[in-house]
Amino acid sequence: MIDVPAYDVIEELEHGPLVRFLEGPLAGREVVLAARAMSESSAAVRSLTPEQRANELLLSLLTPQQRSEWASRQRFTVLTRFGTVELGEKFNIRYCPNAGGEYRLCVVPNRCTDLPGGDVWVNLLLWLQHDPRWFLTVANWRRCPHGEWNFGPVPGIRDA
């Protein structure tokens, strides 16, 4: 017998109830409990939507601190040797250089419109973590609060 965390039944489907777990490692996940699995108290995870798959991959890459930020406000910060970048708002990424000031950046993966939102952040997170110079070189930018948009690189990067 396996212990199953508490869940709410969302809908009765042909093969068993669709439920949402309220606690444990599957908290928030929607799952179909097959009839046989119900009797054995185990669950089969329902196939995920593209956005759910992308978010799952993103969450798996985040540090606990970043995961907490993402859960509370759908943004997370990445510390680089040039400054702090906040990912989560498309086309308007907050950047605070170590040298002071504040900018908004626009950086996107190629053909980003065919990617779920979570994958856009996976893409930018990996670039930023491993090559922040390139990220800040290609970024279009503007000064806060109301500067005009400029082509990259962001000021201070070329000579850093």
Next chain:
Amino acid sequence: MGTMRILSESGDTIVDWRIDDPESVTNAKREFDLLAAHRQIAFARPANASVEEAERIHAFDAFAEEIIWIRPIAGG
């Protein structure tokens, strides 16, 4: 078993291989080389490790637990 996750409109496309299955390794390496030729960028990480443990790779590593493919970036 190793897994490649290629970012796509479905979330990601999965390519798996088993080190004891030469055909699956060959297929995965072929896919790796194809993506690299199309200027996609590969990172390897231990399963579910955070981004800090991800490492950029330039050649197929059959012993990698997970390889994530991302795209080039540009100013938007």
